[in-house]
Structure formats: structure tokens, C-alpha cells
Amino acid sequence: MNASSASEATRLNLVEALHGAQSIAIIGASNVGTKASGRTQRYLRRYGFQGRIYPVNPNSPTVQGEVAYPSVSALPEVPDIVVIVLPATAIEQAVRECGEAGASLAIVFASGFAEMGEEGAKAQELVVQAARSTGIRVLGPNSVGAVSFGNSVITTFMTGVDQDRFEPEDHKIGFVSQSGAMGGFILNLAQSQHIGVGTFISTGNEADLALPEVMQQLVDEGETKVLLAYVEGVRDGEAFTDALASALDAGIPVGLLKVGRSERGAHAAASHTGTLAGSDVVFDGLFREHGAQRAESVEDLLDLARVFSSPRRPKGNGVSIVTLSGGAGVLMTDIAEDLGLSIFAWDEPWQARLQEVLPTFAATGNPIDVTGAIAADLMILDDAVRIALENPDTDQAIVLLGNLEPEEDAICALLLERAAKSDKPLLVTWVGGSGKPQKVLSAGGLPTFTDPARTMRAAAASVRWAMTKQQRELERGECLPVAGIKAARELIQEAEGTGTITLDEVISKRVVEAVGISVVEESQAHSAENTADAAYSMGYPVVVKLLSDEVPHKSELGVVRMGLRDRAAVLEAVASILDIAASHGVTDRRLVVQRQLDNDIEIILGTSQDDTFGTTVLVGIGGVSAEVLPDVQVRLAPVSVAEARRMIEALRGVKLLRGVRGRRGVDEGALAESIARLSSLAAALSESILSIDLNPLLVLEDGRPVAVDALVVLRPSVD
Structure with missing residues (x-):
């Protein structure tokens, strides 16, 4: 294979290469068909691959009856797929040689890379650099390979295809797995039950080709009827979201077995919403929004395929x-x-x-x-x-x-x-x-x-x-063109200028009110007499709270007093609140008095930043059970009013929001609009806002939701 033929080679993507392969090279091919390095060649012939197989082994003139070649550069043509079955120490050079020869795709079985720690990660980065410098795409390392039963391209060493119990069927089901072993188990089980998973791809360490891109390729290729995936984690949230959206638009159902219910980062501690919106909840919301069906077991995944x-x-x-x-x-x-x-x-x-x-x-x-x-x-x-x-x-x-x-x-x-x-x-x-x-x-x-x-x-x-x-x-709901973003940005910039990270309750409410979210009637005060006068003007009963940049969660400090029905009660509450604040070393000791709203429904509404997917919006049923039995829905921000309505409908306790036994219900249209407005605010100002908590929203007599408490947490400045 000369340099000119290599430069003229058409570089296909992974799925195109699998489904159209006419030539496959196996670097490190073994004469022993039962060894991992010998199985790919044996499987290709066992399942009837009609194309050309090029074993590459400098120590043998033939391998399993096929003419062998000393190197990839000695091949008579550029292979559509190169399978590399060499040890980890030889992978970087092999990938570079394949890329320089013009090959489009290398499948790397070897382990001993990023999954092994820092040294392995460095070795994997060298493989990535070799691939990028030569233009070849890499599946793996630490992949068990890929299979296309429709044209008998069996580029794998899995024992799951080493059988005589079934003849593979191809029902145009594509299956991508981040676990090689589990993927192989599921593929074997599916074919045993006449579920025609025709294309299987193990992404391994995803040094180059990762699950979202492979899913997108299966959607774009045009033959896939059903898409399955075994998911452990996603690094590129945007690409994964796009793949799910593309599948729905193309009418391709997606079934996902998502494992690993990871913890949030440390920044979630500042945000109730962030704590509730753990990354697994974000995945659930993403799946719901795009119609992807989540399996809870291997059995469920295969039933979805059925x-x-x-x-x-x-x-x-x-x-x-x-x-x-x-x-x-x-x-x-x-x-x-x-x-x-x-x-x-x-x-x-x-x-x-x-x-x-x-x-x-x-x-x-x-x-x-x-x-x-x-x-x-x-x-x-x-x-x-x-x-x-x-x-x-x-x-x-x-x-x-x-x-x-x-x-x-x-x-x-x-x-x-x-x-x-x-x-x-x-x-x-x-x-x-x-x-x-x-x-x-x-x-x-x-x-x-x-x-x-x-x-x-x-x-x-x-x-x-x-x-x-x-x-x-x-x-095809569009997100709201929210007015007031500019005003909200100015409030945040003013706060950033003071170096604060958590905005006090009043400023936080002004930020969300700027985009059209209703907030409770309230008044700031700086003394006991100011507070009592404001309470009288507002009308009893009232709530009095400490207002301080130093205390984001007031109830935990015990500086909230509710149900105050006369001036004496207000003055007593103020004295108690200020004493507690002083005893905890709080220097910023302002006060806020609010009209008290009494109803039976508490709603949580908020936004947070997910490390993978970016800005998310959450709505849920509040009250004392919120942290014990969370009932929340999460979506990526911004959301349309239509999607916000679906979030409400998906809550297990939606009947509570609609009013039971004569209790007041929430105006779901107004709540959906509040969700959409808050999501647009958080998405538009994501460079500044880490999280927003409106907890709780209460419901007025007309059903309109109103924020009675708010907390906006800003991103720390980067020096």
C-alpha cells in the first residue's frame, strides 16, 4: 500500500465502516483461533464475511490459512477497518502507522490505559495524539470491539459470539455499550431470544469515539430502527442530548440501561435545588424530555427492544x-x-x-x-x-x-x-x-x-x-422570550462588584421578579421599630426574618418567626432574631417583614449547574417530606411552557397541586410560565449564576404561585 493510495482513501465514520466494510486488517493476528488475538479472524470466517481479510504478523507467512503481511504499510490496499490486537505498549505506534497509511478506523482491544490510573491515562493521551495527527478514528482502547451481523463484520474477541446455538438476526437494532463485558452478555442473550441486535459497539475507554457520537452515527446512518445503550457516564452532555433529540425526530425509539447514581459536587451544598437535582435525576429528566425509555434491568432493556x-x-x-x-x-x-x-x-x-x-x-x-x-x-x-x-x-x-x-x-x-x-x-x-x-x-x-x-x-x-x-x-414549543434579563443582569453585576457569592433574600427576589416571577409582599427594616411599623402597614399576620448575606439558610439558624399577629409579637420576634444572630457572630443583621400566606401547598422551584449537562431547572413538591421522599422533575434549561407543563404532570404528587378535599389548587399555567421564565433567566446568565432556589412557592387565592423565599448563589470569581 503506497502513500498515494493511503492519501486517497475515503475516511468513513465508525458505523459506515462497520456496515460497508469490504476489507479488514488484523494487526497482531494469531494462528491460534481460541486466543483473543486469533478470535476476530476466526469469527469473520465462521459468520461468513465475504470481504478480504489481511492478517498482519511479521513472524508468519500465513495466519489461519490467510496470507499474512509484515506491516500495515505492506498491505495491497487501505483496509476499511483495522483491528489492533497488540499489547498496550505497542498501541501508540500501531495507531500512528495505520493513520499514516490512510486507514479510517482502528479498533483497539488492549487494556492498561486510563482505567489503570495516571500512568495509563498518559499512555492513552499519546494514542489520542497519534490518532489526531494522522486523522484516524479510534474505538477504544479497552474495547471488546464491534459487530455488524448484517454483513458478518465480527470485529471482536468476545466469547459471546463463540457459539452454535443461534444464527444471528439483524432487526436493525443498534446497541452501544460502555461496558464491554455487560454489552457482550446482553448481545448474546438478545440473539438467543430472537431479538435481532444487528449492530453492537463497545466504546471502551472512549479515548476518541464516545457513546454520544456513536449513537448519533447510528441515528444518522438511516437504517437503525431501535437504539439501545448501556450507559455508565457521559462526558459530553450536549452531544448526548443532541443524539437523543435526533433519535426522537427520526422516529427511532431509544432504550437505555443507565447505571451509577453519582453524587453531586461540593457546590451543591449551597443549594437545596442542587442537592435534589443529583446527576441521576438530570438523566431521568433528559430521558423524559426526549422520549428515551429507561430500563431498570437487562430484562427490561431487552423487553424494550422487543x-x-x-x-x-x-x-x-x-x-x-x-x-x-x-x-x-x-x-x-x-x-x-x-x-x-x-x-x-x-x-x-x-x-x-x-x-x-x-x-x-x-x-x-x-x-x-x-x-x-x-x-x-x-x-x-x-x-x-x-x-x-x-x-x-x-x-x-x-x-x-x-x-x-x-x-x-x-x-x-x-x-x-x-x-x-x-x-x-x-x-x-x-x-x-x-x-x-x-x-x-x-x-x-x-x-x-x-x-x-x-x-x-x-x-x-x-x-x-x-x-x-x-x-x-x-x-414544537419555543422558550419564552423573557423580558427583564438585562435588569436581572445589572442586579447581579452590582452584587458581584461587592464580592458577595450568596445574594440576600430581598435581592434574590428582585432578580427573579425582574423576569416576571411573582414574589411575596415584603419590606426591609433596620431596627425593631422599623419592622413593627412595616408590619402594621402591611397588615397582620406577618413573618419576620433575618436578612443577611452571611446566612443563606435562615431556618437552620432559627431566625424566622411566623404567625405574628400584633406589634408586641413583632418586637419580641425581632429581639430574639437579633440575639441569635449576634450569638453566632453574624455582623450583617438586617430584617425583612413579609405578609404571611397560609395554604396547604408548597412548591420547590430552582435551577442549578450540572457538571455534565450545564444549566438545569427543577420543580417539585415541597414541605417536610421534600428531602426524605423527593418528588421532583428536572430538565435542561431553558424549557418551553409546554415542557414545563409536562414537568408538572410528571410529578407523583400532581394531584396535591390540583387541590384535594376542597383545598386550593395551583394555576398550572401560571406555574408552568414561572418554570419557563426561571429556566430562561438561569440559562441566559449561566456565566454568573450557580443556582437559584425559590423554596417555597406558595399559592394565592387566585391560584397564582408566589415566591416567599429566594436564594441566588453566584459563581465564585476566577482570579
């Missing part, structure tokens, strides 16, 4: 259940309610249609209990499924069966035919029996499960994705 492999999507949350067990129908209904699915009541005309075809003792409501009579007459099952799918209120149908081994083949054929004739999703739960129906139905593209709970979780995930996709297409 349900999303079907091209049919529900248009709503209405579910019709056809079952031969009344008890199972009750179980599935209970689970459905917890998941937000609607097992709706069939109206009389549609029940009448069922009564025409079902035994007189069958239940024709929903769930539809066809009873064990189907064992003698399969047309009962066929008619029930057909009518369930024809019902206009059915968005997806679920069939629950069990055992029935003598009838398995006939039922499978019936269900596959019925599913093919409908544009609505049909899911099957088959409990017990030989296990054959799951294989047959899954192979035929009909999502099939062995546990009712798994079926319902998959059905709910399908609804959530479809609803997010519909909302994205209908709303």
Missing part, C-alpha cells in the same frame, strides 16, 4: 386485554393503572359484538375473559382478538395465554396473521408451556413475554414514547 422492534405504535393509552384467565386480567389491570395505561370500559355496542362470538359465560367487558373454551375452539380467540383490535378506543391489544401446548402452533399462526392485518400493536403474554410460542412469535415480529408485569411495562413504555413523539411534532 416492543420497539414492532413497527406499530399506539396512538394513545387505551388497552384492550384478551385473556383466558380472569385472575390474570385483574393482575394486568392493577399493573396498568400504576403505569398510566387505561384498561377502558367497552361500551354496549362493542360488548354486544363480543357476545355474538364468545360463550355465554365469558366476560365481555375489559379485560375480555375468553375462558379455557378456546382450547376446543380457536375461533373464539381469533374473533375476540379481531374485535379488540377493531374497537376504535383500542390503541393496543394484549393477549394473555398459558400452557396450551397441543394448540401452540395453531395459536401462533392465528396471532401472527391477526397482527399482520392490523395497524395497531398486538402484544402477547404466554405463561408456562413449552417456551416455543415465545420463540415463534418473536421471530415473526410479534412482541411476546412470559410475565404479565413485563408485558405491561413494555406496553407503557411504547405509549410514553409515542406520546412524546406526538407532542414534539404538534407543539
Whole structure:
């Protein structure tokens, strides 16, 4: 391979190279096919790769029956993919030689780099420099490789593909894993269950190619129908967000098994919002916003692949259940309610249609209990499924069966035919029996499960994705063009000029009020008499607090007094507050008096800075349980009013906000607008603002949320 051919080589991206590879070089290839350095070549031939394989081994004229070459520069052409199976000490030079030869992609298996500590990180940086200086892309190091079953490109040393139990299927499911071992386990399990994960990529240490970019490539390539990922952490939050957004726009469902619930940095201690908005909560909010479905286990991840492999999507949350067990129908209904699915009541005309075809003792409501009579007459099952799918209120149908081994083949054929004739999703739960129906139905593209709970979780995930996709297409909500940013910036710049980091409560409220967020009526005071006069003018009852740049969290110091109903009570409260402040060495001892608002709802609203994703906004149910059982929703800022509404709707305690037992509810439109305005403020001034806490917001008689306490924390100045 001469220099001119190398310079003319087309440099493809990773996914393009995998799916279009015609030539693969293996540097360090071994004659021993059972060794890690020999498996890639053996796998390529075992699975029928039709392209050209170039073993590179200077010590042998042939490797596993193929002509071997002494170096990559001696190859007759520029390979589409180079697999490097050398030890860590030889990787830098090998990557440089491959890049200089014009190769587009190197897959590096070797470990012993950044995962090993400081010295390993230095060695990895040298590999990165070699790649960047020559233009080659690197997958790894510490990667188990990549697989494209569609064209038999098996560039891996995983033992998970060293088997004879299954012939790989490619259902255009792409799977990216940051864990090589777990990725290999999941790939093997998926193929064993006829879940056609056709493209698998292990990102390893991500010295160059990282999970977000690989996900984006799978979306952009145009063939991916479902995208799965095993995620341990993300360094480029913007790229990861863009990949999720692109997948939703392209109509590609995403299933993620995200592990590692990391702690926040030390700066969160200054912010209640930052403490609640731990990075895992940020991931949850990001997934919700972009329709990505989070799996809690390997089983959940594969179930997401099952349900999303079907091209049919529900248009709503209405579910019709056809079952031969009344008890199972009750179980599935209970689970459905917890998941937000609607097992709706069939109206009389549609029940009448069922009564025409079902035994007189069958239940024709929903769930539809066809009873064990189907064992003698399969047309009962066929008619029930057909009518369930024809019902206009059915968005997806679920069939629950069990055992029935003598009838398995006939039922499978019936269900596959019925599913093919409908544009609505049909899911099957088959409990017990030989296990054959799951294989047959899954192979035929009909999502099939062995546990009712798994079926319902998959059905709910399908609804959530479809609803997010519909909302994205209908709303395209824009973030508010918030007036007042300039005024808020001026207030912050004034504070920065004094060297303060935490703004006092009054200044903090002025900052958020500048962008249109309602705040409680209040007045500053510098003495007991000033405070008492202000309280009288405002009208009792009132709240009196210490106002000090030195005390960001007043309740912890005990310098808040509520329910003050006369002048004497105010004066007594002031004396107590000032004594406590003095005893703690507080020199800035101002006071603020506020009109007291009494209601049963406390709302937390705030923003913070996530180390990976940047500015985030949080809304949650406040009160004494907020830190014990947090009920919050987090999104990346800024958010539209439409997305803010979805944040409110996603709160577990949303019914509390809507008023229960005659209690006052919040104006959700006004709350959503407050969320959007605060998010725009924090995003616009992210260079200055570290966090904002409005805790709590209370609700006025007209339902409008009002901030009664506020804390703005600024970023420390960098000298």
C-alpha cells in the first residue's frame, strides 16, 4: 500500500465502516483461533464475511490459512477497518502507522490505559495524539470491539459470539455499550431470544469515539430502527442530548440501561435545588424530555427492544386485554393503572359484538375473559382478538395465554396473521408451556413475554414514547422570550462588584421578579421599630426574618418567626432574631417583614449547574417530606411552557397541586410560565449564576404561585 493510495482513501465514520466494510486488517493476528488475538479472524470466517481479510504478523507467512503481511504499510490496499490486537505498549505506534497509511478506523482491544490510573491515562493521551495527527478514528482502547451481523463484520474477541446455538438476526437494532463485558452478555442473550441486535459497539475507554457520537452515527446512518445503550457516564452532555433529540425526530425509539447514581459536587451544598437535582435525576429528566425509555434491568432493556422492534405504535393509552384467565386480567389491570395505561370500559355496542362470538359465560367487558373454551375452539380467540383490535378506543391489544401446548402452533399462526392485518400493536403474554410460542412469535415480529408485569411495562413504555413523539411534532414549543434579563443582569453585576457569592433574600427576589416571577409582599427594616411599623402597614399576620448575606439558610439558624399577629409579637420576634444572630457572630443583621400566606401547598422551584449537562431547572413538591421522599422533575434549561407543563404532570404528587378535599389548587399555567421564565433567566446568565432556589412557592387565592423565599448563589470569581 503506497502513500498515494493511503492519501486517497475515503475516511468513513465508525458505523459506515462497520456496515460497508469490504476489507479488514488484523494487526497482531494469531494462528491460534481460541486466543483473543486469533478470535476476530476466526469469527469473520465462521459468520461468513465475504470481504478480504489481511492478517498482519511479521513472524508468519500465513495466519489461519490467510496470507499474512509484515506491516500495515505492506498491505495491497487501505483496509476499511483495522483491528489492533497488540499489547498496550505497542498501541501508540500501531495507531500512528495505520493513520499514516490512510486507514479510517482502528479498533483497539488492549487494556492498561486510563482505567489503570495516571500512568495509563498518559499512555492513552499519546494514542489520542497519534490518532489526531494522522486523522484516524479510534474505538477504544479497552474495547471488546464491534459487530455488524448484517454483513458478518465480527470485529471482536468476545466469547459471546463463540457459539452454535443461534444464527444471528439483524432487526436493525443498534446497541452501544460502555461496558464491554455487560454489552457482550446482553448481545448474546438478545440473539438467543430472537431479538435481532444487528449492530453492537463497545466504546471502551472512549479515548476518541464516545457513546454520544456513536449513537448519533447510528441515528444518522438511516437504517437503525431501535437504539439501545448501556450507559455508565457521559462526558459530553450536549452531544448526548443532541443524539437523543435526533433519535426522537427520526422516529427511532431509544432504550437505555443507565447505571451509577453519582453524587453531586461540593457546590451543591449551597443549594437545596442542587442537592435534589443529583446527576441521576438530570438523566431521568433528559430521558423524559426526549422520549428515551429507561430500563431498570437487562430484562427490561431487552423487553424494550422487543416492543420497539414492532413497527406499530399506539396512538394513545387505551388497552384492550384478551385473556383466558380472569385472575390474570385483574393482575394486568392493577399493573396498568400504576403505569398510566387505561384498561377502558367497552361500551354496549362493542360488548354486544363480543357476545355474538364468545360463550355465554365469558366476560365481555375489559379485560375480555375468553375462558379455557378456546382450547376446543380457536375461533373464539381469533374473533375476540379481531374485535379488540377493531374497537376504535383500542390503541393496543394484549393477549394473555398459558400452557396450551397441543394448540401452540395453531395459536401462533392465528396471532401472527391477526397482527399482520392490523395497524395497531398486538402484544402477547404466554405463561408456562413449552417456551416455543415465545420463540415463534418473536421471530415473526410479534412482541411476546412470559410475565404479565413485563408485558405491561413494555406496553407503557411504547405509549410514553409515542406520546412524546406526538407532542414534539404538534407543539414544537419555543422558550419564552423573557423580558427583564438585562435588569436581572445589572442586579447581579452590582452584587458581584461587592464580592458577595450568596445574594440576600430581598435581592434574590428582585432578580427573579425582574423576569416576571411573582414574589411575596415584603419590606426591609433596620431596627425593631422599623419592622413593627412595616408590619402594621402591611397588615397582620406577618413573618419576620433575618436578612443577611452571611446566612443563606435562615431556618437552620432559627431566625424566622411566623404567625405574628400584633406589634408586641413583632418586637419580641425581632429581639430574639437579633440575639441569635449576634450569638453566632453574624455582623450583617438586617430584617425583612413579609405578609404571611397560609395554604396547604408548597412548591420547590430552582435551577442549578450540572457538571455534565450545564444549566438545569427543577420543580417539585415541597414541605417536610421534600428531602426524605423527593418528588421532583428536572430538565435542561431553558424549557418551553409546554415542557414545563409536562414537568408538572410528571410529578407523583400532581394531584396535591390540583387541590384535594376542597383545598386550593395551583394555576398550572401560571406555574408552568414561572418554570419557563426561571429556566430562561438561569440559562441566559449561566456565566454568573450557580443556582437559584425559590423554596417555597406558595399559592394565592387566585391560584397564582408566589415566591416567599429566594436564594441566588453566584459563581465564585476566577482570579
